[in-house]
Amino acid sequence: DTAVSQTPKYLVTQMGNDKSIKCEQNLGHDTMYWYKQDSKKFLKIMFSYNNKELIINETVPNRFSPKSPDKAHLNLHINSLELGDSAVYFCASATPGQEFETQYFGPGTRLLVL
Amino acid sequence: GQNIDQPTEMTATEGAIVQINCTYQTSGFNGLFWYQQHAGEAPTFLSYNVLDGLEEKGRFSSFLSRSKGYSYLLLKELQMKDSASYLCAVRDLDSSYKLIFGSGTRLLVRP
Numbered sequence: 001d002t003a004v005s006q007t008p009k010y011l012v013t014q015m016g017n018d019k020s021i022k023c024e025q026n027l028g029h030d031t032m033y034w035y036k037q038d039s040k041k042f043l044k045i046m047f048s049y050n051n052k053e054l055i056i057n058e059t060v061p062n063r064f065s066p067k068s069p070d071k072a073h074l075n076l077h078i079n080s081l082e083l084g085d086s087a088v089y090f091c092a093s094a095t096p097g098q099e100f101e102t103q104y105f106g107p108g109t110r111l112l113v114l
Numbered sequence: 115g116q117n118i119d120q121p122t123e124m125t126a127t128e129g130a131i132v133q134i135n136c137t138y139q140t141s142g143f144n145g146l147f148w149y150q151q152h153a154g155e156a157p158t159f160l161s162y163n164v165l166d167g168l169e170e171k172g173r174f175s176s177f178l179s180r181s182k183g184y185s186y187l188l189l190k191e192l193q194m195k196d197s198a199s200y201l202c203a204v205r206d207l208d209s210s211y212k213l214i215f216g217s218g219t220r221l222l223v224r225p
Contacts, residue, residue: 004156041199043157043215056212090156101205102147103213105156 003027004106006091012112013081018083020077023091027096032074033092033103034066043090049074082111118216125194125222126133126192127193133142134187134200134219142207148176148187149201151218161187197223 004025013019025032033047033056048056049068063079075089091106118138126132138146149157153179154158163178163185175188187200198219206212 010181040217041220043201043203045212045214048212055116062203069138102159104159107156 004091004093004104006095006106006109008109009107010110012114014114015081016084017081018077018079019081020075021089022073022075023106024073025093025104026072027093027104029093029095030071031094032068034074034076035083035090035092037088037090039087085114086111086113116214118202118204118214120216120219122217123220123222125224128192128194128198128223128225130192131190132192132221134189134221136185136187136202136216138183138185138204140201140204140206140214143180143204144207145205146178146185147203147213151199151201151222153198168190190215194223194225197221
């Protein structure tokens, strides 16, 4: 069974469109994260939710809006997509106080904006 | 500011030993992680250090010196499957458990 899953795995879309990426974890973790990995492989945190509450919001354009319906799910909605949004987006989860708070990553969503 | 430095690329021979260095300057420190990422895949956890010294886990070991802001990952008996990127990440001291990643070291293992 996949511990952290993301859909879709690949997403190709036109500039200006709105798209969503979904993430689910079955590890029972309290905290979930969204990361962006650019073409230079630099992994940068975007958002983090703990028990459905936003706790990290890095300097990310307002076009990006995370939503956590419950602690097992964290979705990412992107409005008015731009060329620079092309990247791999990784979801991750962890539980503070357990296993050194090791973060477990999903398989990634490869977004290409044309 | 926050800065994590790693070499961009390294090459080593199958069966050999390789050391990947990481230096960091962060506003706080609450542990250092090493992750392995194969091309096109997700990062996977390798090791964690929060106290100075060496942590050994099979063929992989990780060392930390907090006073020097320095860590290394040591890979022994290299195998072809060890060809991957190795990401150094520091957990910030605040309560958000934020990980700050370096840009990763791409390791190529040759026969």
